[in-house]
Amino acid sequence: MGYALFKKSWKDIIFEKRNKEYGAYELREEYDGYILRALIIAVIFAFLSIAGPGIYKWLFPEKPFQREEMIEVDLAKLPPPPENPNEPPPPPPPKIELPKVETIKFLPPEVKKDELVNEPPPTIEEVKEAVISNKSEEGEKGDETAIVVEESAPVAIEEPKEEEVLLYAEQMPSFAGGYKEMMLFIQKNIVYPKEALNMGIEGKVYVEFIVDAQGNLSNFIVKRGIGYGCDEAAVSVMKKMPRWEPARVNGRPVKLKTSIPIVFKLG
Structure with missing residues (x-):
């Protein structure tokens, strides 16, 4: 009896001689499951x-984030688009012909001697049929408005301005x-430089210069130097450079100002 007791589970002991078809026994039977x-789901x-x-x-x-550089462009400093030499010039505006009105010359009277009078003043009948103006012309009668065409002054042709130096372009200049x-x-x-070698000087010299439309380099200026002869050496090597590829705007070469660092490093 004692051996059978230890082989029984606690559910069998509790529900011994009871109705095991009752739902409480079934719930306790599936409780472990x-x-x-x-536990597995948790x-x-x-x-x-x-x-x-x-x-x-x-x-x-994740893809690496690439930060886009924002470049400020002053549209006022950009040169105009290049002119196409093959494109025909625009036609001239049509000439507007104004209707001619009969006018008669009638100027303010001046007191002169008879022998100095070259042209007698118009009569009252002539004044009635024509319009008073500063000169006499033939045309339609009866119009009350006189149209006087004044000669236009000659247009002054401006001298070509010096090419503007840009700071940015669509295609920046580059070494060949x-x-x-x-x-x-x-x-x-x-x-x-020997002085820089003796003192152990290292660093960068920033040289500013201009690249013209033909790729020539000029106007060398040391914007930030390190001294000890390095500034002069940087400008000297820049002057030895061959022509660069010039900057371009809309495919047209332009003059542009830029700068590069010249590195001095020992060893």
Whole structure:
């Protein structure tokens, strides 16, 4: 009897000699399964809540954010679009012909001697039929308005202005062959000043210059230097450079001001 007691579960002991078809026994019989399933589901949810973001980032990696540079462009400083030499000039405006009105010259009277009078004043009948003006012309009678055409003054032709120096263009100027070729040229032609070598001076010299429409370099100015002869050496190597590819706006070469750093480094 004692051995059989230990083999029985607590549910069998409680519901011994009772109606096991009752719902309470069935609920207690399936209780362990419910607890196990609830525990498994809770563990799964806990795992997903912790590891879910990492799994999502692994499956769908984020693209690196690229910050766009905003460049301010002053439209007033941009040159006008190039003229097409093959395009025919616009036709002249149509000439408007005004109707001619008969006028008669009648100026304020002046007291003169008879022998100095070249043209006698008009009579009253002539004045009635024509319009008073500063000169006599033939035309239609009866119009009360006289149209006097004055000769226009000659138009002054402005001298061409000096080409404007831009600070930005659609296509910026560049060394022939690209940036790497420019660095090789500087390394081959630059002379490290002895004073800077003795003092162990290193750094960058920023040289500003102008690239004209033909690619020539001029107007060299050291905007920020390090001294000890490095500023002069940077300008010297810039003057040795060949022609650059000029800046372009709408496909037309323009003059532009820019700057580059010349690096001085020991070792």
